[in-house]
Amino acid sequence: MLNELLFKFASWLDTFQSSTDLHESLYMYAWVETTHVLTLMLFLGMLLVIDLRLLGVAFKEVPASTIVERLDKPMMLGFIIMVISGLLLYYAIPVRSTQSIWFRIKVILLISAGINALLIRNMTRSSDMSWDNDPVPPKRIRVGAALSISLWLCVIGVGRSMAYDWWDCKKELPYFMYWAAGCVEEMAAFVE
Amino acid sequence: MDLVFIFEWLDTSLLAEFSKSSSGIFALVQTVHIASMVVLGGMIMLGDLRMMNMVLTKVPSAIIIENTKKWIYLALVFIILSGIYEASAIAMKLAHNSFFFAKMAGLAMGIAFILSIRSAVYARAPGAAAQQEAGSGTQQQPETVSPMVVKLVAFTSLLIWFSVASAGRWIGFS
DSSP: OHHHHHHHHHHHHHTSHHHHHHHHOSSHHHHHHHHHHHHHHHHHHHHHHHHHHHHTSSOTTSOHHHHHHHTHHHHHHHHHHHHHHHHHHHHHSHHHHHTOHHHHHHHHHHHHHHHHHHHHHHHHHHSOOTTTTOSSOOHHHHHHHHHHHHHHHHHHHHHHHTTOOTTOTTSOOOHHHHHHHTOHHHHHHHHO | OOOHHHHHHHHTSHHHHHHHHOHHHHHHHHHHHHHHHHHHHHHHHHHHHHHTTSSOTTSOHHHHHHHHHHHHHHHHHHHHHHHHHHHHHTHHHHTTOHHHHHHHHHHHHHHHHIIIIIHHHHHTSHHHHHHHHHHHTOOSOOOOOOHHHHHHHHHHHHHHHHHHHHHHHHHTTO
C-alpha cells in the first residue's frame, strides 16, 4: 500500500518537465550535488565538533554548553541548505530514488539521527548542567554523542551507496528485496 | 611534464587489482574518504571561522586551533590513504581528468598552507600571541600580525578547502 503510494508520488513528480531538466542539465545537477556535499561538510563538521566535546575527547577546556550553543547557528545553516539541495536531488531523480533500498535506509537513519539529536538536547536542557565544565560529560550524554556520530557515518555510507545499482529494481532479486525497495511492478510480476 | 606513467603504474599495481575487484569495499573506502573530508572540513572551518570572529568568540583562539590540529592531521592521513585506493581503481580515467589535477593541486596547496602561512599567522594572531606569552611566562612582547591579515588568511584557507571539495565532486561529472 505504502509502496504504491510512494511510487505514484514519485511518478507524478517525474512528469514535471523541470524534474527532467534538472536531471539532464549540463551543470545545474552537478552544482546542486556539490552544494549538498559542501553543506554536508559544514553541517556534519560542526555537529562532529559538538559530539566530540560531548564525548569528552576534544575541546575539553571549553564548557560543553558554549560549544553546543555557539555552533548551533552555522550547523543549522548547513542543515537547511543540505536539506534543500537534497530535496532537489530527489526531485531530479524521483522514481529511482524512491525505489532505492539505500535511499529508504538513509531516510530511516536520518529520522533516527534527528530523534537522537532531540533526545540529547532534552537531556542537556533537563540536566542542571553541573557537568558543563567537566572534561568528560556523564555517560548518558556520551552514549548519545557516540550514537550521533555512528548514525551520521551510516548516513554518509548509505548515501554513497545510492550511486550503485547492486539492488536496483531491474535486477533479479528476492521478493523481500523488491518489497523493501518498493519495486511495485516487479512485485506484481513476481506474484504472477 | 607527462605524468601518465604514474597512472599506468598505479593501474597495473596489486592495489588496483584489488580495488577493481570489489565494489562493496570501494564504496566503504569512499565512505571513509567522505567522513574524513567532513572531519577535515569541520575542523578547518571551526578554526577559520573563529579567526574571523564568527563563532566561539569568547573562547581563546589558541585553544580552538590547538584542539583542531590533531584532527586535521588525522583526517588528512585518512583522506590521502583512501584517495590512493580510490584512484587505483580508475587510474587511467583520472590521468586525463582536469578536475582530478585541480583537486590534487588544491590539496597540495591546502596542506602547504596549513603547515606554513596558516599556522604561522594564527600563532601570531593578537589574542593567541598574548595567550602564548602568558603561558610561557616570558616578559617578551609577542610579535603579532594585524587582525585583517588573520581574517584574510582564514578566508583564503576556507576558499582553498571548499575548492578542493568541489573539484573532488566534479571528478565524477567529467
